Amino acid sequence: MGQCALACLALTAWALDNGVGHLPPLGYSTWNDLSCSGMSEEGVLSAAESLRRTGLQKRGYVYVNLDDCWQDPLGRDATGRLQADPQRFPSGMHGLSKTLHERGFKFGVYTDRGRRTCAGREGSQGFETLDAQTFAEWGVDFVKEDNCRSLSGPNNKSELFAQFALFRDALNKTGTPIFFSVCGGGDQLPFSNLTYYASDERGGKKLANSWRITSDVTGSWTLRFAYKVDASLREYAGPGGFNDPDMLLGSSPGAARRLGPHQSRTQFSLWAILMAPMLLGADVRQLTPFDLETYSNEEVLKVSQDSFAQQGSLLTVKGSTSLWGRPLVDGAWAVLFLNEGWFWKRKVTCSKRCWSKMSFKRNSTVHLQDLWSQWLPHSDIGVGQASRAAQASGAGLVGQVAQTLQGADGVGRTWSLRWKLAGAAC
Numbered sequence: 001m002g003q004c005a006l007a008c009l010a011l012t013a014w015a016l017d018n019g020v021g022h023l024p025p026l027g028y029s030t031w032n033d034l035s036c037s038g039m040s041e042e043g044v045l046s047a048a049e050s051l052r053r054t055g056l057q058k059r060g061y062v063y064v065n066l067d068d069c070w071q072d073p074l075g076r077d078a079t080g081r082l083q084a085d086p087q088r089f090p091s092g093m094h095g096l097s098k099t100l101h102e103r104g105f106k107f108g109v110y111t112d113r114g115r116r117t118c119a120g121r122e123g124s125q126g127f128e129t130l131d132a133q134t135f136a137e138w139g140v141d142f143v144k145e146d147n148c149r150s151l152s153g154p155n156n157k158s159e160l161f162a163q164f165a166l167f168r169d170a171l172n173k174t175g176t177p178i179f180f181s182v183c184g185g186g187d188q189l190p191f192s193n194l195t196y197y198a199s200d201e202r203g204g205k206k207l208a209n210s211w212r213i214t215s216d217v218t219g220s221w222t223l224r225f226a227y228k229v230d231a232s233l234r235e236y237a238g239p240g241g242f243n244d245p246d247m248l249l250g251s252s253p254g255a256a257r258r259l260g261p262h263q264s265r266t267q268f269s270l271w272a273i274l275m276a277p278m279l280l281g282a283d284v285r286q287l288t289p290f291d292l293e294t295y296s297n298e299e300v301l302k303v304s305q306d307s308f309a310q311q312g313s314l315l316t317v318k319g320s321t322s323l324w325g326r327p328l329v330d331g332a333w334a335v336l337f338l339n340e341g342w343f344w345k346r347k348v349t350c351s352k353r354c355w356s357k358m359s360f361k362r363n364s365t366v367h368l369q370d371l372w373s374q375w376l377p378h379s380d381i382g383v384g385q386a387s388r389a390a391q392a393s394g395a396g397l398v399g400q401v402a403q404t405l406q407g408a409d410g411v412g413r414t415w416s417l418r419w420k421l422a423g424a425a426c
């Protein structure tokens, strides 16, 4: 480990005292896929089976998270406890949790800080202690708490932070390690900027293991909005606490929320650089071969799961192009070359300014590894030549590194390549 890495690690404290979430969670969430109408035990188990069959489970995608609409539409049971919709979840939550655990998965559920969830099911307001206990008894590993139907609207900070903290404390009191994911997104308008969840002194790592920073990502525009918001929030993330720019969309043609294939790959690479939770929102039963390749890329997953646990950020921007970088535990940097241009090719160059933002020693040789080269057909890369090594000098480099990137599929998609720069650390 580089000296910088050690120094920084010494400064980082664990987020909640719950011992989970040192690294971003990898898994699947039902919302974009099953929504409310498709929620069922069968649907959840078949998604889990697909994670196993495709090898994604082995690559680390172990969280199977039930989003809204698992709850009984008729409400709580006679003792006031939350219960599953008996028609759709015949084994109940405890039974489903047991099955998923036996199959090597972790089990996530969803609730809301208001009286009702966004889809109108039973929320946790006033029942925080009981619900946290119930979740712990079911063996829940992950709780997402949403922000709908609250008393004074979605943005009343004193109310929202107090209510989310009630659930955090209730979960902590159970003594069970449960990843706590706060979702300020519910009841927010599209393109809502929720940076205060990271920056407020009652938010960030004090509050949760992850916190949504924008409203839902539903397509390419909201995707761009989310990563641009995330670019300014690097300092708030660390081991055990992550900015959450929402789920990975995928590019399955039939999905209600989807990206183009290269956009989807770009989202995956960027989410790794941004140390974001990697929760698949796509229909994992019918992933396109391209998306499966994307999500299976072990080199990029290693970046996501890098134990240094430092979020990356924007290094430089020039017109429609930008460079993003994340420091890794061995002193290397993961760098993403991005062209957001619509049709045209653009040369993306790591300039002196870009190099000065990374911690490489004066005059050291920096080796480059294209983390996608084994995955992309040559024709996709063949729009430019990148140098394979460059020399660091002073604040910058003697030799620049450039890659020409084409607007992905000719219809305004982003396109990216990533390089791992392994050089002597500062």
Ligand code: GLA
Residues within 6 Å of the ligand: 031, 067, 068, 117, 118, 119, 146, 183, 184, 185, 186, 187, 215, 216
């Ligand atoms: C909100 C959240 C989504 C999802 C739905 C469920 O919109 O932002 O992620 O949980 O509620 O109703």
